[in-house]
Every structure is written in structure tokens, then in C-alpha cells.
Amino acid sequence: MKKILRESEHLVRLALLAAILVVAFLAIRKAVVPAGFGRYGHYRAPALDDIRARPISFAGHEACEACHDEQAKAKSQGKHAQVSCEACHGPLAAHADDPDAHKAVKPDPATLCMRCHAADSAKPKSFPQVAGDHAGGESCGGCHNPHSPAM
Amino acid sequence: MDMNRRELLVGVGKFIILSGSARAALNGDTETYNMAEHWWGMTIDVSKCIGCGNCVRACAAENGVPKGYFRTWVERYQVNGGDMEHPRVDSPDGGFNGFPPRGPSNAKSFFVPKLCNHCADSPCVQSCPVGATFDSPDGVVLVDEKYCVGCRYCIQACPYGCRYLHPTKHTADKCTLCYHRITKGLTTACCEACPTGARKLADLKNPADPVHEFLRDNNVQILKPQMATRAKVYYKDLDGAVR
Numbered sequence: 001m002k003k004i005l006r007e008s009e010h011l012v013r014l015a016l017l018a019a020i021l022v023v024a025f026l027a028i029r030k031a032v033v034p035a036g037f038g039r040y041g042h043y044r045a046p047a048l049d050d051i052r053a054r055p056i057s058f059a060g061h062e063a064c065e066a067c068h069d070e071q072a073k074a075k076s077q078g079k080h081a082q083v084s085c086e087a088c089h090g091p092l093a094a095h096a097d098d099p100d101a102h103k104a105v106k107p108d109p110a111t112l113c114m115r116c117h118a119a120d121s122a123k124p125k126s127f128p129q130v131a132g133d134h135a136g137g138e139s140c141g142g143c144h145n146p147h148s149p150a151m
Numbered sequence: 152m153d154m155n156r157r158e159l160l161v162g163v164g165k166f167i168i169l170s171g172s173a174r175a176a177l178n179g180d181t182e183t184y185n186m187a188e189h190w191w192g193m194t195i196d197v198s199k200c201i202g203c204g205n206c207v208r209a210c211a212a213e214n215g216v217p218k219g220y221f222r223t224w225v226e227r228y229q230v231n232g233g234d235m236e237h238p239r240v241d242s243p244d245g246g247f248n249g250f251p252p253r254g255p256s257n258a259k260s261f262f263v264p265k266l267c268n269h270c271a272d273s274p275c276v277q278s279c280p281v282g283a284t285f286d287s288p289d290g291v292v293l294v295d296e297k298y299c300v301g302c303r304y305c306i307q308a309c310p311y312g313c314r315y316l317h318p319t320k321h322t323a324d325k326c327t328l329c330y331h332r333i334t335k336g337l338t339t340a341c342c343e344a345c346p347t348g349a350r351k352l353a354d355l356k357n358p359a360d361p362v363h364e365f366l367r368d369n370n371v372q373i374l375k376p377q378m379a380t381r382a383k384v385y386y387k388d389l390d391g392a393v394r
Binding site: 034037040041042043044047048050051052053054055056057058060061080082083084086087088090091115116118119120121122123124127131 | 186198199200201202203204205209212213214227228229249250252253254255256258260261262282283284285286287288293295296297298327330331332334335337338340343344345346347348
């Protein structure tokens with residue numbers, strides 16, 4: 001028996017070394033690989049939650065309509081029914097969250113109307129476009145109500 | 152104010168439901184979102200785009216895109232006399248401030264909005280050496296800012312030019328399909344701001360989503376199909392001259 005042990009001593013040393021290497025590998029792996037890596041694929045799963053936690057700027061038109069039902073009604077009956085509120089008024093999630101602390105700024109109609117309605121040969125032919133002396137110097141708001149632009 | 156009891160009660164009920172749903176949408180009910188039930192993409196109707204640049208501005212406002220960089224942008228094409236291989240394309244500031252008007256001409260002219268195609272077989276994901284860019288289980292190509300080493304391989308790999316190196320973070324950056332919005336029941340910022348409905352967020356796993364009629368009833372094309380990227384941004388009435 002003693003003889004067998006003595007003769008296999010080098011094997012025991014080798015096994016010990018292998019065990020140490022395995023433990024070291026597992027320890028380093030645990031320290032280096034971030035939590036959740038590989039849960040869904042070759043990436044860090046908590047990154048999904050990081051990205052999902054980013055702040056929202058556009059509240060969405062449902063949030064606007066919850067309070068501004070008068071404007072929503074006027075808009076729903078006009079040509080701009082499909083245009084969402086924040087397309088013209090800009091991102092207003094902060095306002096929807098706290099209407100008193102964050103006031104919405106009224107957009108300037110002249111630049112706003114022309115952004116969409118300035119004539120361009122690349123625009124679809126059926127889209128209403130204004131060129132030349134359409135208004136004769138009069139501002140858009142003089143004739144059109146932006147929420148329901150038909151005259 | 153003329154209001155009987157019934158009207159008052161109905162009104163109060165409506166207000167509670169509407170304000171409650173708006174708040175839930177804003178605060179985000181992340182617990183109810185199940186990644187396995189969604190497969191996100193987008194549909195773009197080229198014949199509805201008016202090149203107003205609302206999508207570009209909305210994207211920048213929602214996602215803090217640095218000036219001069221774009222997660223989405225709009226190109227204006229002009230094809231002269233059927234010369235399909237040499238279209239004239241301009242995109243001043245990505246269309247951020249719209250386009251300088253172009254008068255009548257005999258050339259064919261149209262706008263093409265572009266963004267990340269959220270490919271199912273994306274070259275960018277395959278080229279990332281550290282696993283910082285990935286396909287989410289619901290089909291959105293995303294970047295893990297904390298893990299990206301800024302090697303730029305993905306930027307070179309993207310055949311659509313949809314990625315850039317963020318000038319201050321020094322990590323790859325791109326369209327997230329507004330992942331922080333769509334997982335809370337909202338649409339993307341660009342779709343919310345598009346005045347003509349040219350862009351529509353699409354959930355290909357939702358049988359009630361109009362994307363299925365859109366794909367069935369229209370001439371639909373993806374960009375660079377020869378790259379076999381399985382892009383999920385579907386263009387209606389896309390001209391053959393578009394690259």
C-alpha cells in the first residue's frame with residue numbers, strides 16, 4: 001500500500017495542481033464576467049433594463065388628449081386629425097407629468113406651417129403645398145386654424 | 152354649467168381612466184412587458200414622406216443625439232431621365248431643418264427616411280468582438296454602453312451606415328427603436344412626430360398589428376436585400392434607385 005502511494009505521489013500533486021487551476025479559473029471568471037452575461041445570448045442581459053430605463057421626452061397624444069379634450073376634438077374633425085400633438089408642439093412629457101412646473105411653449109406658426117407645406121417637387125403631388133404669393137403677406141394663422149386648417 | 156349627475160359621474164370616470172392610463176404609459180409598467188410576445192420592426196410609406204424633418208428632430212430630442220450625428224435621417228432623391236445608377240441625393244444636416252425647396256422639374260424626386268433596419272441577421276452584431284451590441288429577444292439591435300470598447304468594427308460592418316461613435320461617450324451609438332418607449336406601450340419618437348403617418352412602428356408578432364395588411368397589400372421592399380441581413384424596416388413604393 002505504502003509503495004502504491006509513494007509511486008503515485010506525482011499523480012496526486014498533478015491532481016492538486018489541476019484542482020487549484022480549476023478553482024482559480026472559476027474565481028477569475030466570476031470576477032471578470034459581468035452579471036447576467038449569456039442569459040439571452042452573448043451579451044449582458046441587464047443592458048436591456050439600462051436601455052429601458054432611459055427617460056421619455058414625448059408623452060404621446062393619448063396623454064395630451066386626457067386634459068386637452070377641446071383641442072383634441074377640434075383636431076379630430078379637421079385635416080390634421082392624424083397629426084399628433086407633439087409633432088408641432090414638441091416633446092412635452094415633462095409637461096404631462098407636471099403641468100404646473102413645465103409650461104408648454106406655443107410654437108411659431110410661420111416656421112411651423114412651412115416646414116411641412118412649403119412647395120417641393122419631391123413631395124407627394126397630393127400633399128397640399130404653398131408656393132409664391134399664396135397668402136399675399138398675410139400670416140398663416142390669419143386664415144387657418146392649425147388644429148383644423150380648412151377655411 | 153349644465154350637467155346632470157349621470158354626465159358628471161361618466162365624466163369623472165373617464166378622467167380617472169384616461170389620466171391613469173396616461174400615467175401608467177409614462178411611468179412604464181415594465182413588469183407586464185414580455186419580450187417573447189414581440190418582434191419589432193417598422194414600416195415606411197415612401198409616398199407619404201414630405202421631408203419635413205420632424206422625425207430627425209424628434210429622435211434628437213428624445214434620445215439626446217449629438218449635433219451632426221443621426222440615428223434617423225431623411226434623404227432627398229432625384230433621378231434624371233431614368234439614370235437609376237446615378238441618382239442625385241442630398242440630405243442637408245440629415246434633414247434636421249427640412250430641405251431647401253426645389254422647384255418643379257422633370258426629374259423624378261422623392262424623400263426616403265432612413266434608420267437602423269434592426270436586422271434579424273445583423274452584420275454589426277456578428278462583428279462585435281466583446282458582445283456589446285446584440286439582438287434583443289424582441290428583435291431590436293441595441294448597444295450596451297457599459298460594455299462597448301469603441302473599436303468601431305460595427306460601424307464599418309453596418310451596410311446601411313446607421314451607426315456612429317458617440318463623440319463624448321466614445322462608444323458605438325445607434326437607433327434603439329426607442330426601446331425605452333416601445334416596451335412601455337408607446338410608439339417611437341419619430342413615429343409619434345411624423346405628421347403624415349409615413350412611419351409606423353410594427354410588432355410582427357402581434358396578429359392585430361396593421362403591419363400584416365401593409366405587407367400583404369403593398370409593393371414592399373427592404374434596403375439592400377442582397378446583403379441577406381433580414382432587415383425589418385419595410386419600405387412601401389421604394390424606388391429602385393434608392394441605395
